Amino acid sequence: MNIGIIGAGHMAQAVGSLAIRAGHRVMMSNSRGPQSLSGLRDAMGCETGSVADAAGFADIAFAAIPLQAWRAIPAAPLEGKVVLNPQNYFPQFGRIPELERGELTTAELLARHLPKSNVIKILNAILVEDIVPDARPTGAADRRALPVAGDDLGAKKTAIEFLDQIGYDAVDAGMLVEGWKFERRRPVYCVPLNTAMLAEMLTVTTPDAFMPEGHWRYQRGIRA
Template identity: 40%
Template sequence: MTTLGIIGSGHIGSQIARAAIAHGYDVVIANSRGPETLTELVAELGPKARATTAAEAGAAGDVVVVTVPLKAIDDIPVEPLAGKIVLDTNNYYFERDGHIEALDRGETTTSEIVQRHLPTSKVVKAFNHIAAADITTDGTPAGTPDRRALATASDDQEAVDFVTRFYDELGFDTVNIGPLADSWRVERDRPAYVVRQNAEELRENLAKANRLP
């Protein structure tokens, strides 16, 4: 069974951990404060989860989720994630992250920033446009009418294929935006951001997005 390394134990990270374990994954989770601060979460998650450091979570994960504030991306260890699929849940909040001129001008995307920091990883956008609570409550079986859809984007097809399978396991359809350069379509303040939508509605919202919201 796939081991999911999760770097970041906030709302999104902990919810992905819960959902992954419910679907048979092993989880190795880390945060910036140390594994001893994750005792309660790991106890809740059960025997398929353990807490460790970010470097160890990256090394242990067959696939790794990076879910930390954008301003903390440079703290993510590079070498343990080399060659691996890395799910990037990031959103740019200048109020938290400080102004990043290339993002303010629409010259790059959050996922491209993550990809530059992790040059040998297969970065893929995922879970950035869904409320954390919905990850474990909104999923439905494949074929359910009006099934909720989530978007992804990557320069690597293997990474897209994994996210598509993972979304489906958790109960969501997938819409592939395309390369990381186009992932701005699902970033903050765009029509597809944190709204419940099926695949057709998601495609429509992605098409309506403006580069500078």
């Protein structure tokens, strides 16, 4: 498949490198244009383009830019496509009233901006520095599971297959409205868990369940 990545930071590079390893074509992009990505193109073996180019190229798009920049994601070239949403809300980078009031989840905010796309909440509950080293082959005993949420079953199936190809199991957390269960400061956020443990923790997560910032540092290595 063609993976169009909107963004070229650490998250974009980590997922892009795993996608290339899995045999996909990858186009990286940023707001400064492809001329700024020549070094990355040579290092990764990816294609480069503008944000609009990456959106048009994509069979699956990966929105690897800060949540507060969601309006920079072009809607028209992403119509009918699967858009992976790894974004988390960090208020210090700009407050978003709908999220502050609890009216929307982070993925629903993007889905409202892309009403004709199939937005899937995925790859937000893992530290960027863990993405490449924690990837494992299908069936590995110590394989990590990540939560996924989305409204379109076909799009969610595509996203889960992609996640498997780059090295992770998945647990279906439900519709986008259920994406709050694995947003920042929730019990499963950035904690390495296997499929059974992740599914159990998602089931018992309640709306009032918040953890201290950085809680995952004390829960490393509990996935087995």
